[in-house]
Amino acid sequence: MKDMDSRIPRTMPIQSATFTNEINAEIRRAAATGIYDIRGGGAKRRVPHFDDLLFLGASVSRYPLEGYRERCDTSVTLGTRFAKNPIKLDIPITIAGMSFGALSGPAKEALGRGASAAGTSTTTGDGGMTPEERGHSTKLVYQYLPSRYGMNPNDLRKADAIEIVVGQGAKPGGGGMLLGQKISDRVADMRTLPKGIDQRSACRHPDWTGPDDLEIKILELREITNWQVPIYVKVGATRPYYDTALAVKAGADVVVMDGMQGGTAATQDVFIEHVGLPTLSCIRPAVQALQDLGVHREVQLVISGGIRTGADVAKALALGADAVAIGTAALIALGDNDPKWESEYQKLGTTTGAYDDWHEGQDPAGITTQDPDLAARVDPVDAGRRLRNYLKVMTLEAQTIARACGHNHLHNLEPEDLCALTMEAAAMAKVPLAGTDWYPGKAGF
Amino acid sequence: MQTFDVAENGLRELNQTLQAQSVDTNQTNWEVKNPKGSHAIAVGLDAPIEVTVKGSTGYYCAGMNQQATVRVEGSVGPGVAENMMSGTVVVEGDASQYAGATGHGGLLVIKGNASSRCGISMKGIDIVVQGNIGHMCAFMAQAGNLVVCGDAGDALGDSLYEARLFVRGSVKSLGADCVEKEMRPEHIEILKDLLDRAEIDAKPEDFKRYGSARNLYNFDVDNSAAY
Numbered sequence: 041m042k043d044m045d046s047r048i049p050r051t052m053p054i055q056s057a058t059f060t061n062e063i064n065a066e067i068r069r070a071a072a073t074g075i076y077d078i079r080g081g082g083a084k085r086r087v088p089h090f091d092d093l094l095f096l097g098a099s100v101s102r103y104p105l106e107g108y109r110e111r112c113d114t115s116v117t118l119g120t121r122f123a124k125n126p127i128k129l130d131i132p133i134t135i136a137g138m139s140f141g142a143l144s145g146p147a148k149e150a151l152g153r154g155a156s157a158a159g160t161s162t163t164t165g166d167g168g169m170t171p172e173e174r175g176h177s178t179k180l181v182y183q184y185l186p187s188r189y190g191m192n193p194n195d196l197r198k199a200d201a202i203e204i205v206v207g208q209g210a211k212p213g214g215g216g217m218l219l220g221q222k223i224s225d226r227v228a229d230m231r232t233l234p235k236g237i238d239q240r241s242a243c244r245h246p247d248w249t250g251p252d253d254l255e256i257k258i259l260e261l262r263e264i265t266n267w268q269v270p271i272y273v274k275v276g277a278t279r280p281y282y283d284t285a286l287a288v289k290a291g292a293d294v295v296v297m298d299g300m301q302g303g304t305a306a307t308q309d310v311f312i313e314h315v316g317l318p319t320l321s322c323i324r325p326a327v328q329a330l331q332d333l334g335v336h337r338e339v340q341l342v343i344s345g346g347i348r349t350g351a352d353v354a355k356a357l358a359l360g361a362d363a364v365a366i367g368t369a370a371l372i373a374l375g376d377n378d379p380k381w382e383s384e385y386q387k388l389g390t391t392t393g394a395y396d397d398w399h400e401g402q403d404p405a406g407i408t409t410q411d412p413d414l415a416a417r418v419d420p421v422d423a424g425r426r427l428r429n430y431l432k433v434m435t436l437e438a439q440t441i442a443r444a445c446g447h448n449h450l451h452n453l454e455p456e457d458l459c460a461l462t463m464e465a466a467a468m469a470k471v472p473l474a475g476t477d478w479y480p481g482k483a484g485f
Numbered sequence: 486m487q488t489f490d491v492a493e494n495g496l497r498e499l500n501q502t503l504q505a506q507s508v509d510t511n512q513t514n515w516e517v518k519n520p521k522g523s524h525a526i527a528v529g530l531d532a533p534i535e536v537t538v539k540g541s542t543g544y545y546c547a548g549m550n551q552q553a554t555v556r557v558e559g560s561v562g563p564g565v566a567e568n569m570m571s572g573t574v575v576v577e578g579d580a581s582q583y584a585g586a587t588g589h590g591g592l593l594v595i596k597g598n599a600s601s602r603c604g605i606s607m608k609g610i611d612i613v614v615q616g617n618i619g620h621m622c623a624f625m626a627q628a629g630n631l632v633v634c635g636d637a638g639d640a641l642g643d644s645l646y647e648a649r650l651f652v653r654g655s656v657k658s659l660g661a662d663c664v665e666k667e668m669r670p671e672h673i674e675i676l677k678d679l680l681d682r683a684e685i686d687a688k689p690e691d692f693k694r695y696g697s698a699r700n701l702y703n704f705d706v707d708n709s710a711a712y
């Protein structure tokens with residue numbers, strides 16, 4: 041090789057913004073294995089989010105409420121439209137559906153304990169209802185999924201609400217996935233499947249398609265459960281206005297709208313990053329649909345996908361949601377991706393905060409696994425307490441903001457309390473860009 | 486015999502009345518008049534009662550049935566006996582799509598033909614069809630038996646798990662990972678019992694058995710065209 045002539049100036053090595061190291065590594069991985077990347081979690085790319093909104097707080101024209109002294113209520117009732125027994129929650133933050141199978145038994149128990157102590161509900165997932173979860177959740181929402189694993193009328197009647205899952209924000213249009221490593225004897229038995237196979241559950245319901253069928257399906261479920269419990273319809277955020285309107289028309293009590301940052305136990309990375317709408321962009325259209333049909337607050341709207349803080353909760357509510365649901369954040373509160381497992385994450389070729397191979401069942405934190413030794417790392421009482429604390433903190437944070445805006449209930453937060461930091465967020469949330477009185481799409485803009 | 490008129494007293498009262506029957510009820514025989522294609526007739530039952538529906542029904546007749554015997558003297562709409570757990574459902578006429586979908590147990594007998602996706606995602610139910618079945622039947626079927634005395638449409642047993650399929654007539658095409666398998670004596674036994682219970686006069690020896698080749702159970706890039 042010829043030595044470089046040090047007298048001639050050279051172009052610096054430039055990394056491509058298109059062919060990044062991450063992209064190139066993925067091309068090499070795909071070339072070597074022949075299979076797409078599967079992972080857990082939600083979209084990791086940056087998309088417009090609640091961070092792009094700010095609250096205005098009180099001013100001369102709006103007076104604030106005294107922190108600690110003046111009440112700011114946080115309760116919410118879900119399912120007031122048709123159900124005889126709506127769900128009354130102390131806080132507007134619920135635990136989203138996460139399956140036993142994806143999560144370990146102790147993790148599910150911890151979710152039940154933490155949520156119950158904070159006065160809110162948990163949700164089953166693909167794979168059915170476990171006694172641990174029913175026993176430790178004062179309010180349990182039972183998911184009705186395309187796979188219908190473990191579905192039976194006895195559990196259906198034990199539920200405090202039923203959630204018909206049409207889609208998930210992480211993968212609207214995709215079904216469940218639980219790879220062989222996690223199909224233990226118990227999981228296989230609950231799902232009526234052979235042990236150790238890769239389980240790909242259906243993306244569509246087996247016995248209905250479209251909104252007209254959905255209406256009949258809801259009727260059947262109500263008839264079976266004697267019109268007692270609320271029926272939610274969960275959709276991944278794609279066409280939020282029409283999906284909300286159609287769910288209302290089909291007879292839903294509650295619409296759950298899950299944005300693209302929403303977590304999943306496992307699916308293709310390409311699905312997580314490239315399908316669906318950011319959470320921020322789906323709230324106003326969903327609320328608009330409810331308002332146009334005259335059922336805003338009568339049919340409740342639950343928003344999920346990337347909710348992390350009390351500020352996120354307050355912003356979702358200010359945009360018109362009645363409650364939020366959390367998945368990933370709840371797992372982190374239980375101990376997921378905790379720095380104390382860093383050396384083990386390193387051994388798995390990853391690092392704290394980036395660990396997302398939840399489908400492989402080797403979770404050092406013992407949460408997304410069916411390995412009994414790893415699962416034993418979760419103490420359900422301890423982890424449940426951490427989740428309760430976290431839920432309380434989020435609630436306190438949301439109350440702090442609401443009081444500063446002069447509201448005596450979180451539900452009195454309104455879009456007028458908000459401004460946006462970016463044009464994108466202003467357009468999506470339909471609130472003015474900070475310091476202006478306009479947003480893209482507003483007449484006169 | 487108790488008689489219930491759907492036209493007069495409505496669906497809500499029908500299901501409430503039938504669901505209220507307990508295991509030791511002495512009102513064991515029910516006749517349901519004027520179903521007139523209503524949806525969700527006799528759903529969520531959970532007692533060893535006999536219900537005869539005098540006419541045709543809409544969607545999800547006898548959905549999630551447990552213990553009860555429901556006989557429909559007519560045809561049924563989509564999703565008859567969906568997610569049935571136990572008991573027996575007999576349809577004298579034809580069945581629309583998704584008959585017996587996701588059923589976990591019990592016996593569904595269709596004396597006429599069944600449309601597409603019969604036995605989709607079945608999880609232990611036994612289904613006996615005296616006539617023909619449509620396309621994509623037993624899609625992703627996990628457990629149980631599907632017996633067809635007539636012919637089967639396209640893509641029978643696509644992405645099948647451990648359910649057994651028995652067909653006497655022709656099969657238009659098999660779905661991904663579904664193959665013909667040897668009829669062993671234990672299969673003849675299973676089939677004989679099912680035909681007896683369905684009160685259908687047919688010889689088990691005339692049927693062929695189909696099941697999963699189990700090639701798609703774990704992902705293999707060389708099978709990617711089949712997914």
Ligand SMILES: Cc1cc2nc3c(=O)[nH]c(=O)nc-3n(C[C@H](O)[C@H](O)[C@H](O)COP(=O)(O)O)c2cc1C
Binds near residue numbers: 081136304344
């Ligand atoms: C481990 C895990 C398992 C999940 N399992 C299910 C499921 O079985 N059914 C479902 O509807 N959603 C499932 N989800 C999605 C959540 O219900 C929820 O939509 C999502 O987690 C909300 O977004 P977040 O994670 O950003 O809070 C799962 C999510 C995670 C993280």
